[in-house]
Amino acid sequence: MSKGRVTLPSEKNYFKETMRIAEKWGADAIRDSDGTKLDDELKKSPFKIYNAYFPTRAHNDFITQHMEECPEMYLMSERVMATNEEVEIAFMREYYPEQLKVDYLHNPKEYWEVIDRTTGSVVSTEEWSLDSEKNSITIYKAKKWHEYTVSFLAYIIWDPVEMYNHLTNDWGDKEHEIPFDVLQPHSYQFVLETMANWLKENPDVDVVRFTTFFYQFSLVFNQYGKEKFVDWFGYGASVSPLMLEKFKEAKGYALRAEDFIDEGYYNSSFRIPTQNYLDYIDFVQQFVTKTVRKLTDMVHSSGKEAMMFLGDQWLGTEPYGNYFKETGLDAVVGSVGDGTTLRMISDIPHVKYTEGRFLPYFFPDTFFAGNEENIVNEARMNWVQARRAILRSPIERMGYGGYLTLADKFPAFIETVAEITEEFRQIHKEIKGSRAKTKLNVALLNHWGALRSWQAFTVAHALYCKEAYSYYGVLEALSGMDVEVSFISFEDVLTDGIDQTIDVIINAGAMNTAFSGGEIWKNERLISCLNEWIYNGGGFIGVGEPSGCEHQGRTFQMAHALGVDKEVGYSLSTDKYFKTAEKTHFITEGMMKFDFGEVVNSVYSLSENTEILEFSNDEVHISANEFGNGRTIYLAGLPFSFENARLLMRSLYFAARKEKEMLEGYSTNIFCEVSVFPEVKRYCVINNSATTQETTVTFGEQESERLTLNAYEIVWRDLL
């Protein structure tokens, strides 16, 4: 039994049990969780001690003296239709008063907006009045039968994550933790002083685990105390009159409420980002980075490490953002939901190490009597889905979170995690810090580019979403594939052109979203650049509604290259003749069944040159086309499955004209995958399935090896 690379959560009065489990899992670090404290004996032990640190909450004594320094958000009221000239809008009606308190300190007539949503025009401040007792506004000269909304500022008076944990774990009358805004003068002072004091008072802590920094992602509850809105990327909770003022100073123009309200969509990452919003993100990132650096410098001065939890108040610290390298962080830890989120953590640059927090979280909603089988399965599946990504880009450490007392009641779970942690250490022992061989460079093209690497198609971290899973599967498939993955933005292409080392560009997503691109496809420079690049040999794969934007007779603006377009009803008069799929094709070799997820209706082939690889329900779901020297492929959707991962892999190698290279370290069985580590002359084969699998591993056309792998097994071999 080896040891190391594993972090264990512990609790008060649980020292002996913690030692037992630490021994079993080979843990070398101990952490606390939200709501727990560690025993002093533990702190004195040789274990590395992580301590959660909340810079901007858990100090109600302070913030209750300065409630004007709570963070704020712009919120939109419900829509109210005018049936008279006088309309009243009770704008807080759909919000949770325990979480949100209307900001009456800053002049509503200056910061708020009443908007006629039927026309989109702003109602003059002279035409409405405010009743702060009732949290309502009255419009006096409304246009009858129009709908109106109020955009208003509210203080966040209950930290949304603590609120979530509080409500989920039924913490009853435990005091609500009130957040504070580090931009404000007292809070700024307090945050720095408290950090200094805390560092002095906690000499036994080795790693300060910031959870996280200053601004919470958007998490808003409704009048029933249920989640109303959640956006892991939302910058809403960083807004305040002071932030707006400083923005204006820095960027030279003022933002208005609607820049944040965004018709009620709040700049979801699926929205095509406006320049104003991108400027705002940039501005907040700079401020956050500067302030984070002050804290990490203090941490380092006290001889400790600074680790960031990737989540909660992570706004402005995006690890793939322009300023992350200036944060001074030593490490990032994040929750691992699957291969995609693993890569989101493990690919982070500029830190010494990364750590993954695996599932399930030891919370009572999972760890209850009778649920052991599910708990064990979740742990196993979580590991297996992450493992293929670890083999591509390893996290240095792993760990779990929650209450160890709960987990300890399930011996089979303790056993399973022991196996998982051992396998994790084994991987590191084998690869010795080297990287698996990759044979292709693949770039995902969307509006967010590198900033949201491994974060496309995500609403709430790793959660299923009906409208996104058919695209998210692309990321998940890539996360464990033998290809280099990069994320590029349309702006990158327009500014720098396309990097000639890229083999294949993927554009995936629903029409008119930030991921497929929308109006940007009317930009002739973008089209020309891609045309030239593909024509000269580049590979282009479109998934769903790629380049979807109605313009000049086409729905897909890259239809000429893809050889297919989507019928939206305008060209029904044109006969569609190409309705037969090729019987066999490199791309679909070995596919037993197809699953395209949520259907993208009525894609059709434009000419006899397009190879149709799957045709059903009178529409194309897979096709391939030649465009000059380049190859293009259309896929209707790609929900994650091992079949679809294989389909995408074959598509990528085909598009890149590297079909032969694919066979250099290839498993014939789609449930098995091969990773080759040339530096250490080793390779491994993993079985991703719950059953025994037989496979042949090939290295080019000559060599091959026949293997039988047990359920979930990983085997290591010498590379000849």
Next chain:
Amino acid sequence: MSKGRVTLPSEKNYFKETMRIAEKWGADAIRDSDGTKLDDELKKSPFKIYNAYFPTRAHNDFITQHMEECPEMYLMSERVMATNEEVEIAFMREYYPEQLKVDYLHNPKEYWEVIDRTTGSVVSTEEWSLDSEKNSITIYKAKKWHEYTVSFLAYIIWDPVEMYNHLTNDWGDKEHEIPFDVLQPHSYQFVLETMANWLKENPDVDVVRFTTFFYQFSLVFNQYGKEKFVDWFGYGASVSPLMLEKFKEAKGYALRAEDFIDEGYYNSSFRIPTQNYLDYIDFVQQFVTKTVRKLTDMVHSSGKEAMMFLGDQWLGTEPYGNYFKETGLDAVVGSVGDGTTLRMISDIPHVKYTEGRFLPYFFPDTFFAGNEENIVNEARMNWVQARRAILRSPIERMGYGGYLTLADKFPAFIETVAEITEEFRQIHKEIKGSRAKTKLNVALLNHWGALRSWQAFTVAHALYCKEAYSYYGVLEALSGMDVEVSFISFEDVLTDGIDQTIDVIINAGAMNTAFSGGEIWKNERLISCLNEWIYNGGGFIGVGEPSGCEHQGRTFQMAHALGVDKEVGYSLSTDKYFKTAEKTHFITEGMMKFDFGEVVNSVYSLSENTEILEFSNDEVHISANEFGNGRTIYLAGLPFSFENARLLMRSLYFAARKEKEMLEGYSTNIFCEVSVFPEVKRYCVINNSATTQETTVTFGEQESERLTLNAYEIVWRDLL
């Protein structure tokens, strides 16, 4: 056996056989078909004689002297991408040279357009040259990687319908009939003179059956002699330099090629019509009407009737258009594909009678040995689907078309038609010219309004279309329903408001099409008008993507009234809580299974007030909402079936708050329908199905009658 109301096709040398079948079917009129002539004995018989008359074809002796008077069309070349500064486009490559001949008589630099389809801009005429030998143009300073098209004028040198019949019936080297354009001086003269002479020479003809007049709907063949483009509503084939000149004189502004090319969509009726295109339609209608009137006046002077076939060269004679009443036509005959097309014919105003041509057409593609069962079934199904519409709005006459010699080989078919014609006469005998009772006024709202009554969602007459059938079912359901149906346009609403006698407005169709409406939904007057009308008690039913147009936070612009909206990806961060369907509801009472056709993804309920009536695949397919005093209903789609006809009927009565009225003449069995004729104090019950059905017919809550009907049976009863 009764007699009358039936028209029979005949042929040369088939007199006796014709007499036999005429007797069997009770025919009182005889017609010729395309390519056939009638025996002289027939012409002298007491039968009413119809003679097909083609004003603008079948006179090659004339037109070959004036080939510059062939009708013309604007056509778009294929799209060609520039890989160099010099680009050649062989613009005729995808067209059928036997049908189309490039117009080099009128200066191409004046009439044609070369368009950069990547930007939509027109290439200066100085930057391209023409090679009339090769039918190609060369652009000299093309922008590399942009796509280009040529919009050019071509003469139609083979009448498209004769061409279709020619190719379908394998007429070999039979001379191609060349069409001519009545707008041109020689042709105009010729058309009038020929008509005058023909009337003199054909004293035995009773009815001049115009097939049709001057301008053919769009029917374009590709380089392989296969259909490339067909639009039953397309005005493309009426364009010529002369027509453009006259348009400019009349309307005060000039049209350009792109007004007709429309990015390659050629103003499909699914496109939101531009004002230019509407002006052009109006202009052509005026010219056609005036010229038709000259012919009908001549026909009347010679003591004959003028009948129009609704199809072929019907442009400008739209029976629901503003000028139709001035054509002087006595009758219209049209092909009956189903209930919708039946109503399209039978509802035509300003004529003495209408006649339906039933299916199957006696053509060799259907009437071949071994196909008798299918032939009989098609005849029966065609009749049954039309019958329910006939009961609502009867055609006065029926008939068949094609080659009687072919039909005569199938005795079971002859028998079936005998039964059908007898049943048809029986209906007229019973109703004595009175109309069935209706209990609701329903209006379909779209961009075309009355002009295209019973013609919405149609590509080619009565043909199935994957993208349209989920909406077309609304018309088909309505065609046999006990409601008054009108067709109104957005323009009508904006100009005149909403007629207060309307009970329910339906808006149906895919997003951004002429049928759902698109951008017009940003017009605040339209929204206000509908809001007020519904709020004060109107019923509103949305089908598919009603009022779909992304604007100010909503996808459906009537979402506030409907209580549902469509998720296009922007509001994924907002929790959707309402996911349970009501167990029972008036609207869905008796529904055993649901079929919504082509799926409209991700419609969700906006609030707890919306009643969800069907929820599956994590989306709403049927819902109902209260909006002030009005009721609204959402239906995801409504392919035609008797279940869905019932679903729509119940929806309409519910939306109108007339649930009780529905039971006044109601069949509990959905396969049976009741029509009540109060004037003659009779009612009938039809069985639309191929099996015996039991049903209870109710008249309000008191009276009811239990009935058993044989397959397809119609029974008549006295109304108490």
